[in-house]
Every structure is written in structure tokens, then in C-alpha cells.
Amino acid sequence: MIELNNVSKWYGQFQVLTDCTTNVAKGDVMVICGPSGSGKSTLIKTVNGLEPIQQGQIIVDGITVNDPKTNLSKLRARIGMVFQNFELFPHLSIRENLTIGQIKVLGRSADEANAKGLKYLDRVGLLSQQDKFPGQLSGGQQQRVAIARALSMDPIAMLFDEPTSALDPEMINEVLDVMVGLAQEGMTMMVVTHEMGFAKRVANRIVFMDQGKIIEDCSKDDFFNTTRSDRARDFLAKIIH
Numbered sequence: 001m002i003e004l005n006n007v008s009k010w011y012g013q014f015q016v017l018t019d020c021t022t023n024v025a026k027g028d029v030m031v032i033c034g035p036s037g038s039g040k041s042t043l044i045k046t047v048n049g050l051e052p053i054q055q056g057q058i059i060v061d062g063i064t065v066n067d068p069k070t071n072l073s074k075l076r077a078r079i080g081m082v083f084q085n086f087e088l089f090p091h092l093s094i095r096e097n098l099t100i101g102q103i104k105v106l107g108r109s110a111d112e113a114n115a116k117g118l119k120y121l122d123r124v125g126l127l128s129q130q131d132k133f134p135g136q137l138s139g140g141q142q143q144r145v146a147i148a149r150a151l152s153m154d155p156i157a158m159l160f161d162e163p164t165s166a167l168d169p170e171m172i173n174e175v176l177d178v179m180v181g182l183a184q185e186g187m188t189m190m191v192v193t194h195e196m197g198f199a200k201r202v203a204n205r206i207v208f209m210d211q212g213k214i215i216e217d218c219s220k221d222d223f224f225n226t227t228r229s230d231r232a233r234d235f236l237a238k239i240i241h
Contacts, residue, residue, distance in 0.1 A: 001026045001157060001188055002047060007056035009042060016042050017053070018212045024157070024190055024205070029183045031199040031220075032192045034209035035235060040192040041161050043209065047190065048072070048079045048159065061156055077105045080150030080158040084166050086142040088134040088149070094121065095130040098149050106153065113152075120148035124178050140171030147178055157188040164195060194239060200224060208232045 002024040009017040017039050024030050032040045045051040046058055049065050049072040058065040063075055088097050098117030102108045108116070121127050124144040126137075134142050143163055150158060160179065164172040176198050183189060183202040193199065199206060199220065206223040208216035210231045216223060223232070 001028075001061055002190070003057075003059040004043075004046070005057045005059075007043070007046060007053050007058060009046065009051065009053045009055075016212050017046070020056070020209075020212075020214050022207055022214060022217050024188060026188050027186050028205055029187075029189045029203045030191065030205040030207060031203040032190065032207045032209060033194065033196070033199065033235070034215075038209040039212040040209050042212075044159050044161050044190055044192050048076050048081060050081075073105070077101075077153055078156050080147075080153060080155035082143070082146050082150055082158065082160045082163050084162045086134070086139070086146045086166075088142055088146060090134050093131055093133055094126070094137070094145055097134070097145060098152050101149065102152055116154075117148070117152045120151045121145070123151070124148045125174075138171060139167045140174045143167065143171075143175045144178055147175070147182075151182075157190070158182065160189065160191040160193070162192050162194075164193065196236070196239060208235065210235075 004020055004022050007017055007020040008015065020043060032044060034040050042051050046053050047060060053066050060075065060079065063070055065075065092100065095117060098121060099110065099113035102113035102116060103110060118127060118130060121130055124147055126141060126144055129137060129141065164175050167175065176195060180202050203220045206216065206218060206220055207214055215229050216232050
């Protein structure tokens with residue numbers, strides 16, 4: 001469903017991605033991990049064209065993302081994205097945050113958008129907060145709203161870019177629980193995260209990156225249980241105590 005073929009990217013002279021190749025099949029849950037600055041967030045943002053690439057090819061559901069003729073807005077409507085910092089509209093209520101994309105991008109009626117938005121708000125356990133504004137919710141609640149907003153667009157896949165890294169420790173699990181539920185329902189997911197417990201629980205594929213390169217791309221069991229590259233071993237030793 002998602003293919004990256006020999007993807008490279010530079011910021012000026014600095015190469016941030018080098019020859020990255022991987023693919024995500026329908027129903028896969030891929031966790032992308034690695035030290036800070038390894039290119040993980042950049043890689044996931046290339047999948048829906050938020051970060052343009054200079055070399056290689058990215059194909060999502062048969063559409064070439066880096067083809068100049070591709071309608072990126074249309075493509076992004078089909079791929080849910082959840083960011084580190086929630087990115088909710090602060091001046092809109094929770095319900096309005098959930099419906100605006102459906103109405104403006106997908107052309108749904110207000111009633112249809114409302115019904116769909118509230119269904120997913122209920123799914124993340126926040127139906128009672130629908131008339132509040134983002135600033136009135138905790139970080140964990142805002143991130144759950146962001147997930148509900150992405151789901152209300154009926155995406156074919158979900159991308160998560162460090163969805164828990166801006167949260168207080170006690171709020172992390174409420175977000176991870178929603179993500180675990182999605183994975184168990186068969187949602188195709190790419191997740192950049194340091195939460196190795198989540199990776200062990202639901203990922204079926206692990207990609208380990210370092211210095212802009214994909215060093216490991218293997219099954220979860222292979223990654224955690226077998227001999228790996230020194231860099232992956234060092235990384236795991238630092239974050240799993």
C-alpha cells in the first residue's frame with residue numbers, strides 16, 4: 001500500500017535521508033525508531049508529501065506522491081496524520097475541529113460530518129467534551145481528538161509522528177491505548193515513536209534508522225530477539241531498562 005524506493009532528501013548541502021527503501025502492506029503496523037536526528041520524522045512526512053524528496057519514488061495506494069501532477073491535497077485527505085503537537089484549531093470547538101476537514105475537503109454535509117466526527121470522538125472516549133475548545137483539554141485529550149479528527153476522514157492509512165513525545169508521562173497511555181485499539185482493528189499504520197512497549201505490543205514491522213539511513217527493516221520478533229547491528233543494540237540498551 002505504501003512503497004518507498006531509494007528515497008533521498010537534502011536540506012541544502014546536508015543530506016537527511018539516504019537511499020531509504022521500505023514498504024508497508026495493508027494492515028501492517030510499522031514502528032520507525034532510532035536516535036534523535038536520525039531522519040525518522042522526515043521520512044514519515046515524505047509519505048504524504050509534507051516533505052518533498054529530491055531522489056527516489058514514493059507510491060501510496062498506486063499514486064506516485066512525488067509526481068508533480070499528483071494532487072497532494074486529495075492524497076492527504078486519504079492518509080491520516082497525527083503530529084507531535086496535536087495541531088488542533090484553537091479557535092474552533094472540538095466538534096468543529098472534527099467536522100471542518102470533512103466538510104471542506106470531502107464535501108460532506110454538516111449533518112453527515114457531525115455524525116461521523118462524534119462517532120470517532122466517542123471512540124476515543126471524549127464525547128462529553130465536544131463543545132469545549134482545545135485549550136480546555138489536557139494534552140492527552142487533545143491528542144485523542146487529533147486521532148479522532150484523522151479517523152473521521154476515513155483514511156486508508158494513519159501516520160503518527162511521535163504522538164506521545166509532547167505529553168506528560170501519565171497521559172501517554174491514554175493515547176497509546178487508542179492506537180493499540182486501531183492496530184487491533186486492522187488499521188494500516190506507520191508510527192515514529194520511542195515507546196518500545198507499544199512496538200512490542202502491536203507492531204509487526206520495525207524500521208530502525210540512524211543518520212538518515214534505514215539500518216534495520218525486519219519483523220518485531222527479529223528486532224527484539226535476534227542479533228542486530230551494533231547501533232540498534234546500543235539504541236535499545238539506552239531506552240529499555
